Amino acid sequence: MTISAQSIFDGLLPERLSFRSEADYFAPSNIALSKYWGKRDKELNLPLNSSLSISLHKWGSQTKISVAADGRDQVRLNGEAVDLEQPFARKLIAFVDRFRRGQNLPLNIQTFNSIPTAAGLASSASGFAALTGALDQAFGLGLPKDKLSMLARIGSGSASRSFWHGFVQWDRGQLTDGRDSFARHIDVQWPEFRIAIINVTSKPKSVSSRDGMNHTVATSPLYKVWPEQAERDCADIGAAVQDKDFSKLGTLAEANALAMHATMMAARPGLQYLLPESFTILEKVRELRADGHEVYATMDAGPNVKLIFLQSSEDDVNANFPQAQIIEPFAAL
Amino acid sequence: MTISAQSIFDGLLPERLSFRSEADYFAPSNIALSKYWGKRDKELNLPLNSSLSISLHKWGSQTKISVAADGRDQVRLNGEAVDLEQPFARKLIAFVDRFRRGQNLPLNIQTFNSIPTAAGLASSASGFAALTGALDQAFGLGLPKDKLSMLARIGSGSASRSFWHGFVQWDRGQLTDGRDSFARHIDVQWPEFRIAIINVTSKPKSVSSRDGMNHTVATSPLYKVWPEQAERDCADIGAAVQDKDFSKLGTLAEANALAMHATMMAARPGLQYLLPESFTILEKVRELRADGHEVYATMDAGPNVKLIFLQSSEDDVNANFPQAQIIEPFAAL
Numbered sequence: 082m083t084i085s086a087q088s089i090f091d092g093l094l095p096e097r098l099s100f101r102s103e104a105d106y107f108a109p110s111n112i113a114l115s116k117y118w119g120k121r122d123k124e125l126n127l128p129l130n131s132s133l134s135i136s137l138h139k140w141g142s143q144t145k146i147s148v149a150a151d152g153r154d155q156v157r158l159n160g161e162a163v164d165l166e167q168p169f170a171r172k173l174i175a176f177v178d179r180f181r182r183g184q185n186l187p188l189n190i191q192t193f194n195s196i197p198t199a200a201g202l203a204s205s206a207s208g209f210a211a212l213t214g215a216l217d218q219a220f221g222l223g224l225p226k227d228k229l230s231m232l233a234r235i236g237s238g239s240a241s242r243s244f245w246h247g248f249v250q251w252d253r254g255q256l257t258d259g260r261d262s263f264a265r266h267i268d269v270q271w272p273e274f275r276i277a278i279i280n281v282t283s284k285p286k287s288v289s290s291r292d293g294m295n296h297t298v299a300t301s302p303l304y305k306v307w308p309e310q311a312e313r314d315c316a317d318i319g320a321a322v323q324d325k326d327f328s329k330l331g332t333l334a335e336a337n338a339l340a341m342h343a344t345m346m347a348a349r350p351g352l353q354y355l356l357p358e359s360f361t362i363l364e365k366v367r368e369l370r371a372d373g374h375e376v377y378a379t380m381d382a383g384p385n386v387k388l389i390f391l392q393s394s395e396d397d398v399n400a401n402f403p404q405a406q407i408i409e410p411f412a413a414l
Numbered sequence: 415m416t417i418s419a420q421s422i423f424d425g426l427l428p429e430r431l432s433f434r435s436e437a438d439y440f441a442p443s444n445i446a447l448s449k450y451w452g453k454r455d456k457e458l459n460l461p462l463n464s465s466l467s468i469s470l471h472k473w474g475s476q477t478k479i480s481v482a483a484d485g486r487d488q489v490r491l492n493g494e495a496v497d498l499e500q501p502f503a504r505k506l507i508a509f510v511d512r513f514r515r516g517q518n519l520p521l522n523i524q525t526f527n528s529i530p531t532a533a534g535l536a537s538s539a540s541g542f543a544a545l546t547g548a549l550d551q552a553f554g555l556g557l558p559k560d561k562l563s564m565l566a567r568i569g570s571g572s573a574s575r576s577f578w579h580g581f582v583q584w585d586r587g588q589l590t591d592g593r594d595s596f597a598r599h600i601d602v603q604w605p606e607f608r609i610a611i612i613n614v615t616s617k618p619k620s621v622s623s624r625d626g627m628n629h630t631v632a633t634s635p636l637y638k639v640w641p642e643q644a645e646r647d648c649a650d651i652g653a654a655v656q657d658k659d660f661s662k663l664g665t666l667a668e669a670n671a672l673a674m675h676a677t678m679m680a681a682r683p684g685l686q687y688l689l690p691e692s693f694t695i696l697e698k699v700r701e702l703r704a705d706g707h708e709v710y711a712t713m714d715a716g717p718n719v720k721l722i723f724l725q726s727s728e729d730d731v732n733a734n735f736p737q738a739q740i741i742e743p744f745a746a747l
Contacts, residue, residue: 302643303640303680306639307636310636332682335684340635340680346675349665360689364690
């Protein structure tokens with residue numbers, strides 16, 4: 082029996098909603114150190130493997146919700162009104178409608194992305210998390226974070242990981258309705274941990290992550306072994322985080338990212354999010370390591386490269402990648 | 415029970431050898447359209463999967479053997495004497511010694527590689543094939559080609575495929591002694607078939623094919639599914655050759671090559687023979703196809719890219735890759 086996404090919302094929300102208060106919710110963006118790649122349920126965004134991420138501190142999405150004075154939904158992005166027929170607004174309103182279920186609750190929804198557009202980072206993770214958190218406030222639902230994570234997951238899988246700062250793990254879960262597939266915070270503080278974003282291009286990618294994932298699962302002969310390996314990587318990376326074993330964490334995170342890209346490369350036809358410039362950066366990272374610097378790379382469904390390293394390597398990273406944007410995920414907010 | 419490589423030679427050769435005639439043997443280089451990647455026996459070079467290649471016409475190795483007048487082995491490469499302590503000469507003499515088994519038969523061995531050094535193509539395939547063929551002549555062995563292929567395989571796996579022009583298939587075989595693991599000619603003439611070699615660098619690679627293969631088999635989680643997929647690709651590519659279905663052949667050959675590189679990318683640590691420039695070429699090939707030109711790429715354990723296409727696309731390939739060296743594998747010799 083297939084379970085509809087709507088039935089999950091129905092099961093958690095009161096039958097009648099009412100607007101309780103203006104809402105203002107921030108969710109950080111996140112980068113997976115152990116990747117989410119492949120769904121066991123496309124409607125519910127249930128993953129074939131668990132994943133583990135680090136959040137991007139102040140970089141994320143802030144969503145404000147108020148009553149729409151004129152009785153019609155309004156969507157604004159970074160201060161600009163968005164036509165409701167635009168894909169961004171349509172996806173957002175479709176998600177809000179899962180809460181409203183036909184009830185007349187017109188909303189004014191403003192989203193601010195603090196992620197520099199040039200960074201080329203996906204904003205859907207923080208965007209759906211911030212929207213879910215703001216809707217919870219606006220309708221006075223008081224849902225716990227595991228439930229917010231589960232609902233946001235239905236909007237965008239990686240949004241489930243955007244409700245906390247620091248390290249977050251999204252357990253794949255086993256149930257067909259996904260009640261056990263949500264993220265949780267990992268209680269580890271690691272003030273020396275650093276992330277650098279190296280932008281390769283800000284051009285929109287030609288294949289969405291969602292389509293790339295589905296194409297890979299459907300056609301890549303090498304994908305078959307990914308879920309099992311990814312589950313093992315996630316457990317091992319989780320252990321490295323607990324032990325604060327940076328060499329182990331970095332080695333595994335880079336290997337896990339390369340394995341994910343390898344599954345795409347072997348898709349039929351092959352799928353290549355990485356550009357030649359991405360490989361140039363990867364080569365430079367390997368050279369840095371050969372010179373004794375503990376810097377590791379990870380790449381998502383796009384050409385940009387993210388580095389992870391500790392504070393002690395920050396000068397080397399700056400010197401070798403002057404264009405990098407450095408993030409301190411454990412700095413005070 | 416492990417079987418020694420020497421016992422295979424012992425089983426095929428007469429106990430006493432004698433020099434019968436001066437020898438002169440040519441073997442073409444070859445490029446796999448369905449790749450050999452991974453060994454089930456490292457000493458005997460027995461593959462985990464069958465492979466299929468196209469030979470490179472006049473590009474290959476010519477080996478001449480005569481009696482060494484002064485009673486000491488001599489090795490010459492492209493007319494230059496080679497010190498017997500050099501790796502090239504040591505490997506060559508070690509292979510000759512498998513035939514001689516301590517008998518006093520000093521030889522003068524001259525090898526000419528017609529493969530332009532700049533093309534960056536491996537010469538071990540044609541080199542071991544030409545050497546095996548020349549030894550067969552010099553000692554008057556009269557071995558059939560399937561036996562020559564089997565013996566050359568012990569020198570270098572892909573050498574088993576260098577005894578014929580045109581399309582050649584190396585069946586993996588099942589036996590532990592490798593008696594059934596040799597190549598055979600595929601009786602298909604395809605005069606319009608073209609190969610282009612695009613040189614990315616002529617720098618020697620930092621990891622040999624042999625080491626790269628062994629590292630991938632030992633550490634890449636994605637390698638597990640390769641042998642089965644490669645066997646299927648080989649059969650499908652063989653069928654496409656028989657049917658002269660170029661679209662199918664090209665699509666499968668490119669996918670097979672990418673899958674092989676994907677297994678390396680997922681090795682731990684990752685192995686990357688392709689350079690950023692290789693990916694730039696691959697991108698251009700994809701664009702050519704998007705414009706309706708049937709051009710496909712294949713890459714071996716190195717950064718150079720080989721294109722396959724039909725005569726009708728030759729002008730387009732020349733225009734887009736002026737640096738390419740074009741080969742007509744079915745031209746008259």
